[in-house]
Amino acid sequence: MSALDGVPFKVPKGFLTSTELLPGPELSVPACRELLLGSMSLSPYTCLPPLVREPQPLIAHRAQPDSADLLSALSQEEQDLIGPVVALGYPLHRAIVALQKTGRQSLSQFLSYLSACDRLLRQGYEEGLVEEAMEMFQFSESQAGEFLRLWEQFSDMGFQQDRIKEVLLVHGNRREQALEELVACAQ
DSSP states (O other): OEEETTEEEOOOTTOBOOSSOOOOSOOOHHHHHHHHHHTSOOOTTOOOOOOOSOOOOGGGGGGSHHHHHHHHTSOHHHHHHHHHHHHTTOOHHHHHHHHHHHOSSBHHHHHHHHHHHHHHHHTTOOHHHHHHHHHHTTTOHHHHHHHHHHHHHHHHTTOOHHHHHHHHHHTTTOHHHHHHHHHHHHO
16 A cells, blocks of 8 residues: 555556566655556557646545545445546546446457547547447447547438448448448338
8 A cells, every 4th residue: 555645556466467576665646657657558549538736635536526426335455546637637437437338357458448449539429339339340540530430421421320320230331332222121
């Protein structure tokens, strides 16, 4: 257990960070960032959101009514994991959703999921749809991104959104086959 600017932090038991042993018990914010980011191999396209303000203790997020409910539903182990991620600039709600979707088995998968969602959200897609697409395509950012692009195109054409999802999944994001089926069903 160590302190991260007043926020207690420990790597939960059973959570794999790398094959190396963790550094000593006391971690500063820079050391924690190095541990989180340096121990995993990220693609060159991975970008974390910029730190927009001074990191705040996880307790500070309890002022938001839904955050308190979300935090109380987490185990202490999960709260300890999410604290440093929120300190990196990710919204608490998104970090909790990412943890629930990816599980606690791999720190790199957890952070990769958050980064991928962040990039897709910056492209203007709705958060709920991004999360759904990432889950449908087993956290593949490229497949989820293609699905979102096609979903948006077909929605703009006036096709029913539930039908679009179904057809894109059946046809594996192949635009021409999906469009043919959507047009045939609409007639």
